[in-house]
C-alpha cells in the first residue's frame with residue numbers, strides 16, 4: 571500500500587452572518603501533500619496556493635494562523651484547476667492503490683465539499699477509507715481518546731521542527747513523519763471512513779471488524795424513524811460468530827442521538843451496541859453502529875442507565 575498524506579488550509583467568511591456560509595463554510599486556499607511508499611518514505615510532493623472565488627477577504631484567525639495574505643493569492647490558479655491537477659497527481663502513473671492520510675477527520679470532507687461546490691466529479695463512490703493520523707497517534711502513544719494538535723505530536727516524537735506549522739506543505743510532512751513513527755499494528759489497522767459520500771444501497775454499506783470492536787455505516791434514510799426501523803441498523807449480530815443475538819437490553823436512547831443495547835452470545839458474552847444517528851448535508855440521517863464485548867458489570871451499568879433515561883423521559887413528560 572502507498573499513502574498520500576494531505577493537508578489543506580482554508581478561509582472562511584469574515585462575518586458569520588454571511589449568507590454564503592451555508593453554501594461553502596470553508597474555502598480551500600492551499601493544498602499540500604506528500605506521497606509515501608510502503609516503507610512510508612516520501613517519494614513525491616504536491617503544493618499549490620489557490621485563488622479564492624467565494625471569500626475575497628481573509629478571516630482574521632486564518633491570516634494570523636497561516637500568514638497568507640490575500641494579494642499573494644490573486645496570481646494563483648482557481649480551485650478546480652489546482653484540485654484537478656492534484657487528483658491527477660494522486661492517481662499518478664502507477665496502478666498502485668493508495669490510502670489517504672490526514673491529521674484529524676476534516677480535510678477529506680472539506681476537499682470533497684469544495685469539489686462539489688465547484689462542480690467537479692466526485693472522488694469515488696461511497697465512504698472513503700483513510701488514516702486519521704491524529705487518532706492513530708492517540709491509539710499508539712496515548713489513551714486512544716484524547717486528540718492532540720500536530721505540534722504536540724511533533725514534540726512528543728522529538729521530530730525536528732524546521733517547517734512552519736499551519737501551512738499545508740509543512741503540516742503534510744509533519745503528519746507523514748508522525749505516521750512513519752507509528753509501528754503499533756493495532757493502531758495501523760484502525761482505518762477511518764470519511765462519510766461525505768454515504769453507502770448508496772444496502773449492499774454497499776460498511777461492515778468492518780477491528781481488534782476489539784466492529785463498525786457499521788448505514789446508507790442514508792430520510793427520517794430517523796425509518797432509520798431506527800431498519801433491520802440491519804438495529805440488528806445485534808455477534809461480529810465474531812455471526813449469529814443473531816437475543817437482546818438482553820433493547821435499544822434505548824438517553825438523548826435521541828445515541829442508542830444503546832446489550833445482547834448476549836453464548837460463546838462470546840455480553841455485546842454492547844451503540845448507534846450514533848448522524849445527519850447528512852441534505853438533512854437525511856444515517857447510522858454509525860459500533861459493537862463491542864463488555865463485562866457483566868458494564869451490562870448492569872447500562873441497564874441502570876436505561877432505567878434512568880426512562881424515568882427522566884417520564885418526568886419530562888409530566889412537567890411539560
Ligand SMILES: [Zn+2]
Pocket residue numbers: 808809810811812813835836837838839
Ligand atoms: Zn459470538
